[in-house]
Amino acid sequence: MNFPIKIKPPPPQNILLVKEEPVFYIKIKPPPKQVQIIHGDAFVKLDSIKDKTVQTVCIDPPYNIGKDSWDNIENYIEWLTSIVKKLSCKMRANGSMFIFHNDMEQIAELMISIKKSTPLIFKQMIVWNKRFEGSPKKGFLDGYVMKNEMHNWNKMAEYILFYTFDNSSIIKEERKKQNVLQHTISQEILSKTGGFTGWYSNIETGKNQPTRDTMVPITKHLGIQYDDIVPKFRNLKTDHSVWNYDMAPRSDIHVTPKPVNLLKNIILHTTDPGDLVLDCFAGTGSTGKACLETGRRCILIEKDEKYYEHLIKG
Numbered sequence: 461m462n463f464p465i466k467i468k469p470p471p472p473q474n475i476l477l478v479k480e481e482p483v484f485y486i487k488i489k490p491p492p493k494q495v496q497i498i499h500g501d502a503f504v505k506l507d508s509i510k511d512k513t514v515q516t517v518c519i520d521p522p523y524n525i526g527k528d529s530w531d532n533i534e535n536y537i538e539w540l541t542s543i544v545k546k547l548s549c550k551m552r553a554n555g556s557m558f559i560f561h562n563d564m565e566q567i568a569e570l571m572i573s574i575k576k577s578t579p580l581i582f583k584q585m586i587v588w589n590k591r592f593e594g595s596p597k598k599g600f601l602d603g604y605v606m607k608n609e610m611h612n613w614n615k616m617a618e619y620i621l622f623y624t625f626d627n628s629s630i631i632k633e634e635r636k637k638q639n640v641l642q643h644t645i646s647q648e649i650l651s652k653t654g655g656f657t658g659w660y661s662n663i664e665t666g667k668n669q670p671t672r673d674t675m676v677p678i679t680k681h682l683g684i685q686y687d688d689i690v691p692k693f694r695n696l697k698t699d700h701s702v703w704n705y706d707m708a709p710r711s712d713i714h715v716t717p718k719p720v721n722l723l724k725n726i727i728l729h730t731t732d733p734g735d736l737v738l739d740c741f742a743g744t745g746s747t748g749k750a751c752l753e754t755g756r757r758c759i760l761i762e763k764d765e766k767y768y769e770h771l772i773k774g
């Protein structure tokens with residue numbers, strides 16, 4: 461059976477008067493990329509990076525041993541020192557620098573040159589004991605330790621020079637500037653028997669590094685913070701100075717890629733998440749990969765167009 465259906469008439473149409481308001485567009489800057497890639501010569505492009513912003517510099521420069529077309533450099537020691545000098549200006553006061561190399565004679569010259577021309581302080585040489593699990597050379601290197609014709613042993617290592625700053629002079633300079641006596645700071649920490657000790661002067665002369673505890677009176681009197689002075693080092697208690705890492709898998713793109721895991725070890729020990737890492741000889745971007753995997757920011761510089769194109773493809 462059909463019932464008549466009552467349809468309610470629609471309400472009278474209201475006319476909505478819309479007053480046009482001016483429209484404002486707010487430009488929202490996209491967040492900076494975690495890895496920034498710069499194309500060009502390190503010596504030139506380093507000038508575009510803000511001073512004192514980088515926590516860790518990690519470079520694998522040409523070794524000047526003729527590995528590839530980019531690996532023969534005139535006035536090599538002078539050239540590399542000039543770049544290291546620029547890099548040191550980019551580092552935070554508690555930053556670190558790591559330089560890969562494998563040629564001992566050039567390392568010796570480079571170390572003397574860095575000592576003469578930069579404020580960096582040599583801390584340690586890390587030995588990378590190159591493992592070969594993934595390498596096509598594994599069979600060869602496991603089978604031979606000596607090349608007959610050369611009468612010496614096969615090279616199984618590369619070296620990583622580790623530098624920081626010695627900031628003891630900052631404390632001394634600040635104390636003098638503020639006209640504070642050594643005695644005033646010293647008396648804040650007395651010996652068990654209540655006497656003066658040489659703890660503070662040992663810091664000024666660089667004999668001792670400040671600790672979190674000894675930094676308290678220094679901060680109180682001079683305003684300098686622990687992180688302004690003491691190189692950042694997160695002791696993961698996983699290593700001594702000889703590191704075993706497999707070589708990076710063979711690359712069709714580059715002859716000397718570095719293992720990402722080794723770079724992660726450097727980064728995890730000397731930076732915190734969000735810190736900035738700089739590598740001005742990027743190659744395949746292994747340092748960038750290590751930063752992505754550990755939540756650090758990174759600036760890469762690479763001169764060669766071919767490697768740069770590879771880098772930006774990700």
Ligand SMILES: C[S@@+](CC[C@H](N)C(=O)[O-])C[C@H]1O[C@@H](n2cnc3c(N)ncnc32)[C@H](O)[C@@H]1O
Nearest residue numbers: 501502520717718741742743744746762763764
């Ligand atoms: C030893 S390789 C680095 C390899 C890298 N560590 C990796 O894992 O792939 C050195 C790189 O520095 C680049 N290079 C050489 N001279 C340069 C310069 N003046 N400025 C920037 N990059 C440079 C080379 O093109 C090469 O890719």
